[in-house]
Amino acid sequence: MPVQAIRTTSTARNGVGAFILQCKRLDFHYCDHWGSSKGMNTFLRSPLIARFAAAHPQIQIHISPRPNTHPIIRGLYINGREKVICVRNLEKEQILQKAELLRDANGEKVRRMKGGRLVGSLNESVRGVWDPFHGGNKEIIGDRIVSS
Amino acid sequence: MKALRLLRRSGSVLSPRTRPCCFIHQTQYRNPLPLNIFRLQSTAPAQYQSAIEREDDLEPGETEPTEDFFHNAPTQEERESILSQLPSPHPQHAHKSARLSALHARLMLPPRLPLETLARxxxxxxxxxxxxxxxxxxxxxxxxxxxxxxSEAVLCRHPRLPTEVMFAAMWAYCGPKTLAAITREWGVEVAAAPGGEVDPGYLQCKHIEAGNASVEGTGVQVKDLPILATDPKGKPMLGEPGWRRGVSSRTVKSDHFGDEIKRTVLDYAERPELRQEDLQRKLEKGVTLETASTNFVRALMGAVYLHAGKKAAYNFFKAHILSRHLDFSKLFEFRQPTRDLSRLCAREGFESPVAxxxxxxGRKSRSPVFVVGVFAGKDxxxxxxxxxLDEARIRAAVGALKGWYLYSPLEVNVPSQAERGGNWEPVMVDGGEVVV
Structure with a gap:
C-alpha cells in the first residue's frame, strides 16, 4: 500500500483571519418601580445605550421589563453559555462598564490559569524539542558542567 | 486573463422571484405597501425593487380599490396563519430580523450582500x-x-503532496465536518422546524429522524428497520456503484475529497426526473444538521461571489477557511516507509538509502534509545x-519522506490571483507520490 491519509478537521483560530465576537446577545432588564433600577432606567433613556448598540451591530440588544426585581444585564455567547450581572443601584456609566465587560467576555467559565502557560500555540516550536543526543555534549566535572 | 462579467451571469439569481403561494399571499395578505403584496426573493436591496412592479393582472389604467386595504386589513392571527402557509420566511422579513443583521455584521460580510440573500x-x-x-x-x-x-492554496503551497493527502487536506479545510463546525463557530442557530413564521435569522432545514429514535408503537429503533438495515451483499464489484477505484481515476471522477459522486451530471441528463425524486426524498426524510450547515456555508460563499465579486469572495475564503490551522505532517499514514523511500530515491536519481x-x-537496559539517520550517499x-533499531529506522524513513513531500516554496502564487487583477505566474506542481 502506498501512502494513505488520515482525515481530520482544521481548527479555528479566531482573530487570525476573521474575528468573530463571542457575545451574541445582550438582554437589558429593568423595573419601573424599584429604586435599584434608577440607574438602569436613566441608562436606557440616555444616548449611551444607542451609541453602544450602534458601535456593535454584531450583538443583538434586547430590552425588556422584569418587574419587582433588581435590574440585570444578561449576555449570551456563541458557545451556548450565558453570563448575568446584577446592576442594582449602579449609575449609568457603571452599567455601561458592565455591558462592556459582558461584550468582551467569551462565555467560558472564569478559570484560574495554572502552570504559568498563559500563552499557547498550535505551531511546533522552531527550535524543536530538546533531546540529549544532539548539540554539544556536556560533561560533569565535580560541580561544573563543561562542554566536551 | 479576461475577467468574467459577473452581473450578466448572475442575473437569474439577482432578479425578483414569485411563486403560486405568493399569489395567495397577495389576495389574503393585503397591505397598503405594494412591496408587501408579493414575495420577493431577491438579492437586490429592497428599496431598488421598484414599488411599481406589480404581480396582479390589473391593467395599467385601472386603479386598485385602496380604501379596501384599510377596511379589510388582516388581523394578527390572520397574518400569522398566512405566513405559516409559506415553507420558508418571507424575504420581506429579512429586514425585521435582528438575528439576521447581527449575523451579517458578525461575519463582516460586504455591505453589497443584502440581508435577503443571507436569509436565502x-x-x-x-x-x-x-x-x-x-x-x-x-x-x-x-x-x-x-x-x-x-485546492490551489493546498497544491501551490505543497506542490509534492501525494494525492490521498491532498484529498485529506481538502476535506480538512472545506469538508462537511469543518463547514458544520464553522457554522457553529459563527453562532448560527438552527430552527426546530422550518416555516414561514420563523425568524429568518435561523438556519432552516427539516431534521432527519435520529437513528436511535424508537418507532411509534413498536420497540424498534429507526436504524433497525428492515428498509434501512445494511445490505448483506458484500463488497461491490468492478464498475458497480461504491466500488473504490484507483487514486488517479478519483482525481477525475470523484468530488473534491476523493469520494464517489452519487449522482453525476450525466445521470441527471439521462433521467431528468431523478432530480425531482431526490429532492422529494430530501423533503420527506429531512437532512442531517451537518448537511444543512455545509450547504449554508457554501451558499454564503457563492452569494458573496455573486454580489461583491471575486476579490471579496477570496477575502471571505481567506478570513474564514484558509486561516484555520491544519498540520499537514499529521495527515500522512505510511504502511512501508522504508520501501517507499527507496522507490522515491530510485525515481529521483539519488543513491539508494542506507540507515x-x-x-x-542503554542498549542493554530496559529503556534503550537509538538515533538512526537515513543517508543517500553523503546526504x-x-x-x-x-x-x-527498527523503530528508529522506520521513523527516520518517515521523516525523510515527509521532508520530501512537504516541501513548500518560499513565495507562493496561486493561479486565481490573475483573475483578481494580479499577474499570472506559472506554478510548480511536482510528480506527487511514488507508485509502489
Missing part, C-alpha cells in the same frame, strides 16, 4: 423545495469556489529515534 442562504432545500427560494443554486456555486480556492546509527544509549535525508 439559510434556507435548506429540505425546508423549501422551490429552487428560487432555497440555497441549492448558491451552494453549488459555493462548492465549486471553495474547491477551486482550497546508519548516529548514537545510542542525510532524515533522522529518527526509537527504542529499537
Amino acid at each position: 442562504c439559510l434556507v435548506d432545500p429540505s425546508a423549501d423545495i422551490d429552487p428560487h427560494f432555497n440555497n441549492s443554486s448558491l451552494s453549488i456555486l459555493g462548492y465549486d469556489l471553495l474547491g477551486l480556492y482550497t 546508519r546509527i548516529l548514537s545510542e544509549t 542525510k535525508l532524515g533522522e529518527g529515534s526509537g527504542s529499537s
Whole structure:
C-alpha cells in the first residue's frame, strides 16, 4: 500500500483571519418601580445605550421589563453559555462598564490559569524539542558542567 | 486573463422571484405597501425593487380599490396563519430580523450582500423545495469556489503532496465536518422546524429522524428497520456503484475529497426526473444538521461571489477557511516507509538509502534509545529515534519522506490571483507520490 491519509478537521483560530465576537446577545432588564433600577432606567433613556448598540451591530440588544426585581444585564455567547450581572443601584456609566465587560467576555467559565502557560500555540516550536543526543555534549566535572 | 462579467451571469439569481403561494399571499395578505403584496426573493436591496412592479393582472389604467386595504386589513392571527402557509420566511422579513443583521455584521460580510440573500442562504432545500427560494443554486456555486480556492492554496503551497493527502487536506479545510463546525463557530442557530413564521435569522432545514429514535408503537429503533438495515451483499464489484477505484481515476471522477459522486451530471441528463425524486426524498426524510450547515456555508460563499465579486469572495475564503490551522505532517499514514523511500530515491536519481546509527544509549537496559539517520550517499535525508533499531529506522524513513513531500516554496502564487487583477505566474506542481 502506498501512502494513505488520515482525515481530520482544521481548527479555528479566531482573530487570525476573521474575528468573530463571542457575545451574541445582550438582554437589558429593568423595573419601573424599584429604586435599584434608577440607574438602569436613566441608562436606557440616555444616548449611551444607542451609541453602544450602534458601535456593535454584531450583538443583538434586547430590552425588556422584569418587574419587582433588581435590574440585570444578561449576555449570551456563541458557545451556548450565558453570563448575568446584577446592576442594582449602579449609575449609568457603571452599567455601561458592565455591558462592556459582558461584550468582551467569551462565555467560558472564569478559570484560574495554572502552570504559568498563559500563552499557547498550535505551531511546533522552531527550535524543536530538546533531546540529549544532539548539540554539544556536556560533561560533569565535580560541580561544573563543561562542554566536551 | 479576461475577467468574467459577473452581473450578466448572475442575473437569474439577482432578479425578483414569485411563486403560486405568493399569489395567495397577495389576495389574503393585503397591505397598503405594494412591496408587501408579493414575495420577493431577491438579492437586490429592497428599496431598488421598484414599488411599481406589480404581480396582479390589473391593467395599467385601472386603479386598485385602496380604501379596501384599510377596511379589510388582516388581523394578527390572520397574518400569522398566512405566513405559516409559506415553507420558508418571507424575504420581506429579512429586514425585521435582528438575528439576521447581527449575523451579517458578525461575519463582516460586504455591505453589497443584502440581508435577503443571507436569509436565502439559510434556507435548506429540505425546508423549501422551490429552487428560487432555497440555497441549492448558491451552494453549488459555493462548492465549486471553495474547491477551486482550497485546492490551489493546498497544491501551490505543497506542490509534492501525494494525492490521498491532498484529498485529506481538502476535506480538512472545506469538508462537511469543518463547514458544520464553522457554522457553529459563527453562532448560527438552527430552527426546530422550518416555516414561514420563523425568524429568518435561523438556519432552516427539516431534521432527519435520529437513528436511535424508537418507532411509534413498536420497540424498534429507526436504524433497525428492515428498509434501512445494511445490505448483506458484500463488497461491490468492478464498475458497480461504491466500488473504490484507483487514486488517479478519483482525481477525475470523484468530488473534491476523493469520494464517489452519487449522482453525476450525466445521470441527471439521462433521467431528468431523478432530480425531482431526490429532492422529494430530501423533503420527506429531512437532512442531517451537518448537511444543512455545509450547504449554508457554501451558499454564503457563492452569494458573496455573486454580489461583491471575486476579490471579496477570496477575502471571505481567506478570513474564514484558509486561516484555520491544519498540520499537514499529521495527515500522512505510511504502511512501508522504508520501501517507499527507496522507490522515491530510485525515481529521483539519488543513491539508494542506507540507515546508519548516529548514537545510542542503554542498549542493554530496559529503556534503550537509538538515533538512526537515513543517508543517500553523503546526504542525510532524515533522522529518527526509537527504542529499537527498527523503530528508529522506520521513523527516520518517515521523516525523510515527509521532508520530501512537504516541501513548500518560499513565495507562493496561486493561479486565481490573475483573475483578481494580479499577474499570472506559472506554478510548480511536482510528480506527487511514488507508485509502489
